[in-house]
Amino acid sequence: MADAWAATLLTLFPEMFPGSLGQSLAGKALDEGTWRLDVQDIRAEAVDRHGSVDDEPFGGGAGMVMRPDIVDSALRIAVNPVDDKRPIIYLTPRGRPLDQARVRDLADGPGVILLCGRYEGVDQRVLDAWQAEEVSVGDYVLSGGEPAALVLLDAVIRLLPGVMGAVESLSEESFERGLLEYPHYTRPADWVDRQGQERKVPEILTSGHHGRISEWRKTQAEQATRERRPDLWQHYVAKKDEGQRR
Ligand code: 6GU
Numbered sequence: 001m002a003d004a005w006a007a008t009l010l011t012l013f014p015e016m017f018p019g020s021l022g023q024s025l026a027g028k029a030l031d032e033g034t035w036r037l038d039v040q041d042i043r044a045e046a047v048d049r050h051g052s053v054d055d056e057p058f059g060g061g062a063g064m065v066m067r068p069d070i071v072d073s074a075l076r077i078a079v080n081p082v083d084d085k086r087p088i089i090y091l092t093p094r095g096r097p098l099d100q101a102r103v104r105d106l107a108d109g110p111g112v113i114l115l116c117g118r119y120e121g122v123d124q125r126v127l128d129a130w131q132a133e134e135v136s137v138g139d140y141v142l143s144g145g146e147p148a149a150l151v152l153l154d155a156v157i158r159l160l161p162g163v164m165g166a167v168e169s170l171s172e173e174s175f176e177r178g179l180l181e182y183p184h185y186t187r188p189a190d191w192v193d194r195q196g197q198e199r200k201v202p203e204i205l206t207s208g209h210h211g212r213i214s215e216w217r218k219t220q221a222e223q224a225t226r227e228r229r230p231d232l233w234q235h236y237v238a239k240k241d242e243g244q245r246r
Helices: 024-032 068-078 100-108 124-129 146-157 210-228 230-245
Strands: 005-011 035-041 088-097 111-116 133-136 190-192 198-200
Touching: 005 068, 005 146, 024 035, 024 146, 035 068, 068 111, 068 124, 088 146, 100 146, 111 146, 133 146, 210 230
Parallel strands: 005 035, 005 111, 088 111, 088 133
Antiparallel strands: 190 198
16 A cells, blocks of 8 residues: 655644644544654754754844754654655745645645744745745734644645545535635525524525526626635636637
């Protein structure tokens, strides 16, 4: 059998893992050996008796920066230079935004080495030396890379073979078609909210007309995308036009 998809995670807060990844689909897949998680405490690489891993930024400014020598030691332990083909990803709001295409590529590969920074970040030289890919999970600032690592791993692990039961739900979902998903409804068909207002399920969904239901869902998906994500909408329209010109 081929080796399981393997994540190695470098962090100053190893107790944060597996965290949410020990639950639900990801947790079951972890127990079953579909993927593995090695958590490495960066502080174990400290060389002084205080266990320092950071220092003041050259040039001044707020906060502390993680030392390149300490992070380098941690990476030397994590990476086997002979046969480790896994990308090294440093999680930072300075990084390229994570998207479903990158998530898919990671799921298709052997695994990932994730470096979580704290404080103001990691000395740039060690990132350059290891050709670390800098990745962000969105335009907001987290207090550290750890929750971002959980997000990235969650997105990848659900794509690993055998993790998601219903494979059909994959190709139809958000982003796989470049659109946000249509809204979902279930029983009861007639429901009264807390103000006493009757809220019925859109009639088309209980009509049994599968063709018309598909059309309705597509329209709903397009409308939501146009209103909420003009960036995705532009891309979708451009690709549709390109398809028609062929
Ligand atoms: Cl990857 N790290 C931190 N600290 N903040 C973020 C982020 C990553 N992505 C978005 N905000």
